[in-house]
Amino acid sequence: MIKRQLNTVLLVALLFGAFIVKAQDTEKNTISAIYQNALTNYDSYNNLRELCTKAPGRLVGSPASELAIQILKAQVGKLQPDTCYLQNYTTPSWRVKSPCRATVQYGSKTESLNVVNLGLSVSTPLTGITGEILEVHSLNAVDSLGSKVVKDKIVFFNRAMDNSKTNTFEAYSGGVDQRAGGAAKAAQYGASGAIVRSLSTEKYDFPHTGVSRYKEGITKIPNISISTNDAEMLSRLNKQHAGVKVWVKSDTETIDSARTSNLIAEIKGSKHPEKIILIGAHMDAWFNSPGAHDDGAGCEQMIDVFRIFKELNIKPENTIRLVLFMDEEMYQSGSKVYAASVGKEKREHIVSIESDAGGLLPLGFGIDAGDSVINSLKKLAEPLVDYGIYKTGKGYGGVDIAPLKSFGIPLVGLMTNSQRYFEYHHSANDTVENVSRREMQLGTAAIASLVYLIDKNGIKY
Numbered sequence: 340m341i342k343r344q345l346n347t348v349l350l351v352a353l354l355f356g357a358f359i360v361k362a363q364d365t366e367k368n369t370i371s372a373i374y375q376n377a378l379t380n381y382d383s384y385n386n387l388r389e390l391c392t393k394a395p396g397r398l399v400g401s402p403a404s405e406l407a408i409q410i411l412k413a414q415v416g417k418l419q420p421d422t423c424y425l426q427n428y429t430t431p432s433w434r435v436k437s438p439c440r441a442t443v444q445y446g447s448k449t450e451s452l453n454v455v456n457l458g459l460s461v462s463t464p465l466t467g468i469t470g471e472i473l474e475v476h477s478l479n480a481v482d483s484l485g486s487k488v489v490k491d492k493i494v495f496f497n498r499a500m501d502n503s504k505t506n507t508f509e510a511y512s513g514g515v516d517q518r519a520g521g522a523a524k525a526a527q528y529g530a531s532g533a534i535v536r537s538l539s540t541e542k543y544d545f546p547h548t549g550v551s552r553y554k555e556g557i558t559k560i561p562n563i564s565i566s567t568n569d570a571e572m573l574s575r576l577n578k579q580h581a582g583v584k585v586w587v588k589s590d591t592e593t594i595d596s597a598r599t600s601n602l603i604a605e606i607k608g609s610k611h612p613e614k615i616i617l618i619g620a621h622m623d624a625w626f627n628s629p630g631a632h633d634d635g636a637g638c639e640q641m642i643d644v645f646r647i648f649k650e651l652n653i654k655p656e657n658t659i660r661l662v663l664f665m666d667e668e669m670y671q672s673g674s675k676v677y678a679a680s681v682g683k684e685k686r687e688h689i690v691s692i693e694s695d696a697g698g699l700l701p702l703g704f705g706i707d708a709g710d711s712v713i714n715s716l717k718k719l720a721e722p723l724v725d726y727g728i729y730k731t732g733k734g735y736g737g738v739d740i741a742p743l744k745s746f747g748i749p750l751v752g753l754m755t756n757s758q759r760y761f762e763y764h765h766s767a768n769d770t771v772e773n774v775s776r777r778e779m780q781l782g783t784a785a786i787a788s789l790v791y792l793i794d795k796n797g798i799k800y
């Protein structure tokens with residue numbers, strides 16, 4: 340009797356084991372099919388080219404951003420998702436009316452500088468402003484010098500990104516205070532303008548923009564970014580000559596209320612349509628940039644996840660919701676509007692996944708969640724290690740999905756090899772030609788595979 344029971348147990352165990360092996364085989368085959376499909380397909384790269392050539396500089400509220408929404412909606416629509424709609428809202432906005440210009444004057448010579456407005460910068464008078472430059476390498480230095488030295492100067496923040504760091508995002512974080520808060524600090528002591536060295540790992544002529552903030556109650560002064568090459572030239576001239584002056588002309592305006600939208604589309608779940616796997620990226624890009632890596636590539640990767648599921652006839656059990664956010668770069672208004680709209684759905688979001696680290700070689704997924712979720716996702720993503728996705732673990736999700744964390748929704752961000760990211764980021768150099776179709780599609784395949792694995796197996800909380 341005992342022997343028979345044992346045999347039964349053994350048989351059940353064997354059958355169960357076989358079932359697991361079969362399930363794992365199916366998963367392996369599906370992941371292999373996803374990669375083969377992604378790597379041999381050109382739709383997503385062609386879509387990226389369409390977006391970046393027709394709607395470069397798609398900053399929130401701009402005509403280009405409205406065009407981008409329509410282009411992306413049409414691209415999604417072609418895949419015939421179950422739903423596709425715009426989440427409309429209004430937001431403040433800002434725009435550059437004409438490209439800013441600057442020259443350096445030393446001795447009897449004048450040379451033009453490669454500059455670009457920093458986000459939210461105010462205008463100069465029509466004739467521009469001229470001032471002596473004051474070079475500093477930190478915000479603290481401005482505090483130490485005080486009004487006596489700073490007043491009426493154009494403060495030149497020239498601390499370079501720390502290229503000795505292997506993590507470029509760390510190097511970026513180390514330099515971003517000058518861009519974000521330099522003008523406000525200089526204005527506090529009566530400066531007439533601010534020039535900030537571009538946040539780039541490369542030495543070249545592309546100026547990089549990015550967001551900056553003023554302080555309530557302090558006069559807003561024009562705030563511009565200068566290419567790394569010209570930052571070095573300006574610094575050199577300032578050391579070699581007395582009374583070096585800079586002329587700056589900036590022409591911008593703020594818009595109180597612009598109509599804009601997030602784009603949302605879904606493939607409905609076959610078993611649990613109320614449960615959501617969110618995949619997202621942001622549609623907007625800086626006024627001076629085609630925004631191919633940041634974040635055209637992310638948008639196209641996420642749209643391509645839909646194409647891959649459809650072509651391979653993968654019918655998800657849970658709903659896959661694509662959210663293309665507006666306005667990551669300035670106010671994160673799209674992200675806030677989406678989070679506010681989630682309401683009672685929040686418990687139904689299984690996970691949110693963002694791609695906003697460039698269409699570069701993917702290395703893994705950063706996870707911003709509790710330990711059990713991290714361990715569960717790490718385990719789920721194990722089959723992807725063979726495809727070079729080996730760095731999955733605790734990390735960063737993304738700016739657009741960040742507000743969802745307060746609802747307890749796990750945040751996941753595609754991690755890429757970011758060694759070259761800051762050669763492109765927020766500059767005219769962020770072009771489609773600088774995105775490798777193959778690297779971008781490896782990212783698409785990694786995301787599609789992770790979505791598939793989460794959909795099949797769930798996440799253990």
Ligand SMILES: [Zn+2]
Pocket residue numbers: 621633634667695
């Ligand atoms: Zn971005």
